[in-house]
Amino acid sequence: GESVGLHLPTLSVQEGDNSIINCAYSNSASDYFIWYKQESGKGPQFIIDIRSNMDKRQGQRVTVLLNKTVKHLSLQIAATQPGDSAVYFCAEEGGGSNYKLTFGKGTLLTVNP
Amino acid sequence: KAGVTQTPRYLIKTRGQQVTLSCSPISGHRSVSWYQQTPGQGLQFLFEYFSETQRNKGNFPGRFSGRQFSNSRSEMNVSTLELGDSALYLCASSLATNPGDTQYFGPGTRLTVL
Numbered sequence: 001g002e003s004v005g006l007h008l009p010t011l012s013v014q015e016g017d018n019s020i021i022n023c024a025y026s027n028s029a030s031d032y033f034i035w036y037k038q039e040s041g042k043g044p045q046f047i048i049d050i051r052s053n054m055d056k057r058q059g060q061r062v063t064v065l066l067n068k069t070v071k072h073l074s075l076q077i078a079a080t081q082p083g084d085s086a087v088y089f090c091a092e093e094g095g096g097s098n099y100k101l102t103f104g105k106g107t108l109l110t111v112n113p
Numbered sequence: 114k115a116g117v118t119q120t121p122r123y124l125i126k127t128r129g130q131q132v133t134l135s136c137s138p139i140s141g142h143r144s145v146s147w148y149q150q151t152p153g154q155g156l157q158f159l160f161e162y163f164s165e166t167q168r169n170k171g172n173f174p175g176r177f178s179g180r181q182f183s184n185s186r187s188e189m190n191v192s193t194l195e196l197g198d199s200a201l202y203l204c205a206s207s208l209a210t211n212p213g214d215t216q217y218f219g220p221g222t223r224l225t226v227l
Contacts, residue, residue, distance in 0.1 A: 032213040043117070043203050043218035044156075051213060089156065099144060099209050100169045101216060103156035 012110045019080045021107045023073040023090035030092035034101070035064060035075045039086045047075070047088075077109075085111045114140060117206050117219035125225045131192040134222045138185050138206030144168075145187035146216060147179060150201040159202075162187055163209055191224075199226045 013019050025033070031052050036044035050057045050064045050073075057064050063076040073090050087108050091101040118137045126132050138145050146169075147159040158171040162181035179189040185206075191198055201223050205216040 034215075036218075041220075043205075043220045046215050046217060049213065049215065091156075093213065098169060099146065099161055099163075099207065099212075099214075099216070100158045100171065101146070101148075101156075101205075102158070103148075105155045 009105070010108045010110070012112060013080050015080060015082060015111055015113050017080055019075075019077040019084070019109060019111075021075045021077075021088050021090075021109065023075075023104050025071050025073060025090075025092050025104075027092060027094070027102070028068075028071070030094055030102075032093040033064070033066060033073050034091045034093065035062075036089045036091060036103075037084075037086045038089065038106070044089060080109075080111050082111045082113055085109055117204060117217055119202075119204055119219040119222050121222060122220065123223045123225075125227065126194050127227050128194055128196060130194050131190060132194060132224060133188055133190045134202055134204075134224075136187045136189075136204035136206075136219060138187070138204075139217055142206035142208055142217075143185050144207045144209030144214075144216075145181055145185065146205045146207070147187070147189050148203045148205065149173075150203055150221070151199075156203070159189065161209075194226045196226050198224065200224060 034049040035047040038044045048059045061078045065074045087106045090104045144163045146161040161169040165181045181187045201221045203221045205218045207216045208214045
């Protein structure tokens with residue numbers, strides 16, 4: 001069945017370091033993969049997405065990598081800042097007319113000053 | 114452009130009662146999706162409405178229902194509340210006219226069932 005899982009539930013980094021958050025998925029039919037950031041008391045905030053026909057996409061300080069061979073997704077955050085501290089979720093969208101998002105369990109990123 | 118708004122932000126109910134939550138999407142968005150977030154189960158899809166029609170549905174009991182109005186505002190209703198319904202209920206809006214259209218989330222309604 002469909003599932004999206006995260007390898008690490010928590011990640012602690014020093015300010016200025018690069019962070020890498022990983023995610024595994026099992027639905028080969030998923031067409032879009034999305035990363036969301038959720039701060040305490042807020043709803044998930046869109047960070048970046050990638051379509052299944054791509055293997056890399058860059059944004060401002062963030063890069064998403066997609067490896068369809070091993071069904072793995074990662075989010076790289078460059079020069080991590082204290083404001084990046086949050087829970088990060090990967091999500092997959094089934095494609096076609098299926099706009100349902102299936103979320104992973106989340107990774108708590110803590111940035112130490 | 115204003116973001117997704119949800120009301121109320123907090124609710125306390127007792128078992129057996131029913132509750133209605135409201136979501137106003139971003140202007141121009143015709144799709145509204147609802148999600149339940151709990152520490153144990155994470156974020157789970159409830160249903161999606163597009164142009165007043167339920168287009169997708171998750172695996173929740175029939176006590177969970179929703180609707181969408183002609184102005185795209187949406188409500189979800191939970192009847193006969195159970196303790197396990199305590200959760201953060203999130204709605205997300207999207208253009209949803211093309212696959213991959215981004216879903217933007219509101220701040221959520223925190224429901225506590227006593």
